[in-house]
Amino acid sequence: MNKNLLLALVLAITASLAHAQTLRIGLAEDPDILDPTLARSFVGRIVFASLCDKLFDIDEKLNIVPQLATAYQWSADSKSLTMKLRSGVTFHDGEKFNAAAVKFNIERHKNLAGSNRRGELSPVTSVDVIDELTARINLSAPFSPLLSVLADRAGMMVSPKAAQAANFGVKPVCSGPFRFVERIAQDRIVLERYQNYWNKGEIHFDKVVFQPIVDATVRLANLRSGQLDFIERVAPSDIAAIKSDNKLAISRITELGYQGITINVAKSDLGQKNPLGRDPRVREAFELSLDRAGLVQVAMDGESEPGNQWVSPSNGYYAKNNPMPKRDVARAKALLKEAGVTNPSFTLMTPTTSDGQRVAQVVQAMAKEAGFDVKIQSTEFATSLNLADKGQFDAYVLAWSGRADPDGNLFSFYGCKQPLNYHGMCKPQWDELLDRSRSTLDHATRLKLFEQLAAEIAKERPIIYLFHRHWLWAYNKKLSGMRAIPDGLVRVQGLKM
Amino acid sequence: MLHYLLKRLAAIVPTIFFVTIIIFGLQQLLPGDPAVILAGEDQDPNVIAYLQKKMHLDEPLPVRYGYWIAGVVHGDLGESLRIQQPVLGLIEEKLPVTLELAVIAMLIALVIGIPAGIVSAVGKDTVWDYAANVIALWGLSTPNFWLGILMILLFSVSLGWLPASGYVSPFEDLQANLAAMIMPAFVLGNAIAAVLMRHTRSAMLQVLNADYVRTARAKGLDERSVVLKHALRNALTPIITLGALEFGTLLSGAVLTEQVFSIPGFGKLIVDAVFNRDYAVVQGVVLFTSSVYIVLNLLADLAYFLVNPRLRG
Numbered sequence: 001m002n003k004n005l006l007l008a009l010v011l012a013i014t015a016s017l018a019h020a021q022t023l024r025i026g027l028a029e030d031p032d033i034l035d036p037t038l039a040r041s042f043v044g045r046i047v048f049a050s051l052c053d054k055l056f057d058i059d060e061k062l063n064i065v066p067q068l069a070t071a072y073q074w075s076a077d078s079k080s081l082t083m084k085l086r087s088g089v090t091f092h093d094g095e096k097f098n099a100a101a102v103k104f105n106i107e108r109h110k111n112l113a114g115s116n117r118r119g120e121l122s123p124v125t126s127v128d129v130i131d132e133l134t135a136r137i138n139l140s141a142p143f144s145p146l147l148s149v150l151a152d153r154a155g156m157m158v159s160p161k162a163a164q165a166a167n168f169g170v171k172p173v174c175s176g177p178f179r180f181v182e183r184i185a186q187d188r189i190v191l192e193r194y195q196n197y198w199n200k201g202e203i204h205f206d207k208v209v210f211q212p213i214v215d216a217t218v219r220l221a222n223l224r225s226g227q228l229d230f231i232e233r234v235a236p237s238d239i240a241a242i243k244s245d246n247k248l249a250i251s252r253i254t255e256l257g258y259q260g261i262t263i264n265v266a267k268s269d270l271g272q273k274n275p276l277g278r279d280p281r282v283r284e285a286f287e288l289s290l291d292r293a294g295l296v297q298v299a300m301d302g303e304s305e306p307g308n309q310w311v312s313p314s315n316g317y318y319a320k321n322n323p324m325p326k327r328d329v330a331r332a333k334a335l336l337k338e339a340g341v342t343n344p345s346f347t348l349m350t351p352t353t354s355d356g357q358r359v360a361q362v363v364q365a366m367a368k369e370a371g372f373d374v375k376i377q378s379t380e381f382a383t384s385l386n387l388a389d390k391g392q393f394d395a396y397v398l399a400w401s402g403r404a405d406p407d408g409n410l411f412s413f414y415g416c417k418q419p420l421n422y423h424g425m426c427k428p429q430w431d432e433l434l435d436r437s438r439s440t441l442d443h444a445t446r447l448k449l450f451e452q453l454a455a456e457i458a459k460e461r462p463i464i465y466l467f468h469r470h471w472l473w474a475y476n477k478k479l480s481g482m483r484a485i486p487d488g489l490v491r492v493q494g495l496k497m
Numbered sequence: 498m499l500h501y502l503l504k505r506l507a508a509i510v511p512t513i514f515f516v517t518i519i520i521f522g523l524q525q526l527l528p529g530d531p532a533v534i535l536a537g538e539d540q541d542p543n544v545i546a547y548l549q550k551k552m553h554l555d556e557p558l559p560v561r562y563g564y565w566i567a568g569v570v571h572g573d574l575g576e577s578l579r580i581q582q583p584v585l586g587l588i589e590e591k592l593p594v595t596l597e598l599a600v601i602a603m604l605i606a607l608v609i610g611i612p613a614g615i616v617s618a619v620g621k622d623t624v625w626d627y628a629a630n631v632i633a634l635w636g637l638s639t640p641n642f643w644l645g646i647l648m649i650l651l652f653s654v655s656l657g658w659l660p661a662s663g664y665v666s667p668f669e670d671l672q673a674n675l676a677a678m679i680m681p682a683f684v685l686g687n688a689i690a691a692v693l694m695r696h697t698r699s700a701m702l703q704v705l706n707a708d709y710v711r712t713a714r715a716k717g718l719d720e721r722s723v724v725l726k727h728a729l730r731n732a733l734t735p736i737i738t739l740g741a742l743e744f745g746t747l748l749s750g751a752v753l754t755e756q757v758f759s760i761p762g763f764g765k766l767i768v769d770a771v772f773n774r775d776y777a778v779v780q781g782v783v784l785f786t787s788s789v790y791i792v793l794n795l796l797a798d799l800a801y802f803l804v805n806p807r808l809r810g
Contacts (some may be wrong), residue, residue: 032537032580033580033581040535040537040538042538114544114551115544116537116539116541116544118541118544119539119543167582169580169581170580170581184590185582185591185761186591186766187664188663211663211759213759214759215756215757217646218646218661218662218757218759221646221650221653221654222653222660222661224654225653225654225661226657227660380528380529380772381534382528382531382534383529385540386534400538412540419539419542420540
C-alpha cells in the first residue's frame, strides 16, 4: 500500500513537472504552410513567432526593435539599408546565420515560385554582403515601410542549406527559440526548445504545442479544463465567464487592422448603377447614419475600438484632421435630399462569420433610420472574395488583419489597380501621396502626408471604417511575462509558468 | 455465389468512374476561384497566377479532369496546396482516426439500439416500449454539435473527467485515446442508435407475428430462444443493410462531430479543404469516401448470403 502511494506520488510529481515545461497554445485555425516565403495566414504567424526569428521585431508601441539585426543605417538618399547582424546565431540545423544567409533569404523571398513576400519586397533590387556580419539591402526607390516589412515574415530567416529541400515548409528550419518537431495537420504543431538559441536565457519552456480548435467555446473549454495554457481570439461574449474564473487572465490590445465596409464605386458598372456608389453625398449620409460606439457595443460586446481610419485613433499615424464623425441622422437625411435620393437601397455583402453577420444587422438597423434600405447578403468567405474581385457587389463588410506600418493598410487598398482596391477608384492624387509617404523616413512628414490623404479620401469615402477589434487572449493566471503586441502574435521570450 | 460476386465486382469499376465525374463536376460548381482563396489576404496577383497555373486552372475542364484521373489511376491523388502534403498521406493519417471514431460510435449504437429495439418489440405497448421510443426520438432530434458542447461543458469543464477535445493515438496511450474518443463517439453513435432501435423494433414486430415463430412457440420453445434464435436472426437482414448504410452516414456525420471535438479526422480534413478550396484534398477525400461506401454496400449484399440461407440457392 505504502509502496503504491509512493509510486503514485512520484508519478504525480513527474507528471506535473513535465506539464510545467510545455506551453500549450490553442489557435483559432489550422495554419497553412510553415514556410515564411509561402505562408499566407495570420494564424501561421503565431507559430512563426516561436519558430523563426526575424531581422527586426516590433514592440508594444510599434517601435522597430532589434532581433537578428542589431543595428541599421539608411544611406543619405534612403535607397539602401545597411544592417549589422547578431553574432553567434545559428539555425536549428547548426548552420551559421550571417550576411550570406540574409542575402539568400531576401533573394528567396523575391524569387521562389509562388512567394507571397515578393510584393512586400518589390522595391528591393539587390542585397550586398559587406562582411560576415554586415548586409546591405539596395532599393530602386526610398521605401520607408521596409523596416516594418522586415519585422514580419519577409524578415524571417531560414537555414539556406535546409531551404534547398523540396517541400521545406513541411519541416521548416529557422533560428528562433524553438525548433520544429512534428506537425499533424489539423491536430497539432510541436516545437521543442533550441538549445543554442542566442537568447536562451529568456526561454522558460521545453516545448510549445499549438493546437487548432476552431470553435471558440470548445477552445475556452479546453483552457478551463486545464488542457491548454493559452488561447487566442476569445469570443467577446465569453469575456464575462472568463472574468468570473479566478484561474484565468485576459489580455486585450487593439489590432493593427480594421473592420470596414468597402463600397463598389468603380470596380464594375454595378457601382455607378447604385446611388451609394454614384454619389459621395450618399456615402457620407450612410456614414453619418452609423453610431460606431453603439455598433461596437451591440455587435462586439464592447470589445473593439471605434474608428474611422485605416489605423486606430490611438495609433501614432492617426490623421487628427479627420476626426470620427458623430452619428447625425438629420444631416444624413438632408444629404440624401440634396443628392435627390429618397430611400436608397443597396445590398451589403458579408462573410458568414458571426462577427460579420452581427455587424451587418446592426448597420442595417441604424441606416434604416436615415432612410437606407440595406439588404444583407451573407456569403461564404471564398465566394465573397471572388464576387468582390469581380465587382459583383454594392457594399462589402471586410476585415483586414493589419500591418505595423500604415502603408500596409493603405497602399494596396487605395493605389490604382492594386489587388485589394475593391472600390475600384483610381485617383492620381492618392497615388502621388501614397508614393511620397513611402519615400520619406521622417515620421512628422509622413503623418502630414497621411493627413492630406485622409482629407482627400474623405471627399470620396469608398471605404467606411467602423472599428478596430481587440485581440482577446485568455490564459492560465500562472503564466507570467505576457506581452501584448498589437500584431496579435504571442512572444514566447520571457513567458514563464 | 461466385458468379454473383464477380457480377457485383465488375459493376464497381464503372460506378467509381461515374463517381469521379460527379465529384469533379460538382467541385466546379463551388463558387470562388481556389487560387484567390489560397492566395491569402494579400491577394498578390503574381501568387494567384502561379497557383492557377499549378492547379491547371488555366486549362479546359476535360484536360484538368484528365490530369486528375491520370494521377488517380497511378495512385497519386495530388498534393494539398495549402500545407504542401500529399493527399494520400493525409488520408492515411486521418482515416484511422475517423474509422476508430466510427467503429466505437457504431458499437455504441449497436449496444444501445438493437437491445432497445428487441425490448421495445417484445414488450410492445408496455412502459418499456414507450420509454425506448421516447429515448429514440430524443436521439434522433438532438443536434450533434449541441449535444457535443453540452457534454464538453459537463464532463470536461465542470466535472473534469474527460479531455474537452483533441486526439491521442491508441499506440501512444490507449487510455488517453479512449478518454478522448468516448464523448465524440457517443454523440455520433447516439442518432444511429435511435435509427437502429426503430428498425429493429419494426423488423422484430413483423417477424414475431410470422407463422414459423408461432410454430416455434407451439413446439414449446422458451421465449428467450424464440426471440433471440428464431426471430432476431431473420429480423437482422434489413438491419445489416441499414448498419452498412449508417456506417457511411457515420463517416459523413463525423464531419460535424470532429469539428466540435477538434478531432483530426476525415471530416475535419474535408471541411477545411472545402473552405480553403483545396481542390486536390476535396477530390481525393470524396473519392475515397465514395469508394468505401460502394465497397460497404457490396459487403452488405454478401452478408445477406451468410445470414439468409434461402438467398444462397
